[in-house]
Amino acid sequence: MLEVGERTGMGSLADAAWRVIGEESHDGATNMALDEVAARTAVEDGVRTVRVYRWEPSCLSMGYRQAADSVDWGFCEREGVDVTRRQTGGGGIYHDAHADVSYSIIAPADELPGDLMDCYELLCEPVLDAIRSVGVDADFADREYDSIHEPSCYLRGIHPAHDVLAYEGQGEDRRGRKLSGNAQYRQRDAVIQHGSISYDHALENHLGVFADHDVTPERFRERVTSVREQVGVDRETFVTALRDHLADWCDATPGDWRDDERAAAADLVDEKYDDDAWVRERDASR
Helix, strand or coil: CCCHHHHHCCCCHHHCEEEEEEEEEECHHHHHHHHHHHHHHHHHHCEEEEEEEEECCCEEEECCCCCHHHECHHHHHHHCCEEEECCCCCCEEEECCCCEEEEEEEEEHHHCCCCHHHHHHHHHHHHHHHHHHCCCCEEECCCCECCCCCCECCCCCECCCCEEEEEECCHHHCEEEEEEEEEEEEECCEEEEEEEEECCCCHHHHHHCECCCCCCHHHHHHHECCHHHHHCCCHHHHHHHHHHHHHHHHCCEECCCCHHHHHHHHHHHHHHHCCHHHHCCCCCCC
16 A cells, blocks of 8 residues: 555655544534634644544535535424535535434645545545454445435445445446545635545434425435444444544554644634524525
8 A cells, every 4th residue: 555645746744744633422513613613623723634523413414516405304303403614615414413424524725635536535535544453345436327306325326435345246247336525625725625424324313404395215225325334333443433534544643633733623613613694595506
């Protein structure tokens, strides 16, 4: 395997200062705010971040341009599902507190490939390695797949650049189902890549958070699988594998959020990620 610096051709990321933050639980707005704060830290202080996290309470993260009327707000309120909006595009993702495992990688933009496909290939490397390490036959999508329900990330069209499938069968019978979605954006001259990995199914809520669809649980399972369905590994084992592969990939040392970062994230929650002007009222055409 090529080293990180050899893959980028832009100086070794592994020679830079990286911290790994093991799985923490935050509400949706805080998780998004911490990514944005980590981008500032990467550029201003030279500390890059890889992190694994969960969403508590369970949360629907809306895509950047997702229309608010595609969400079943009544269902979310009844079921105690938090709602925020991401900086990245694509469909909404239901992040179950148990069934979802999420990660982020944040580094200065000038240290990463300028080509989007190359950047995804580089930053998804430790994620794919972690998934494979527990026995799942995973890789980028082999082709594009049509959308089933556009507002949902896991059910919208699948693209080989950033969607990861788990494969089953051999030869002509080999087929893939979606296991992970990954997305990137730039903030404060840094690249933030974050992704969701389906550890288990949470069908009722995964479908219930979206309004006006006729997707059945059976149709959902035809498109989406999970780590647990594939190999039966327990959640803690998989989370540890993901954290360790992220850390090994960039030679990160264990770290935590500084007090000033937590304070800045709290401000961003109030000003942006938990504000109706961002979550519900944002102009989806922009």
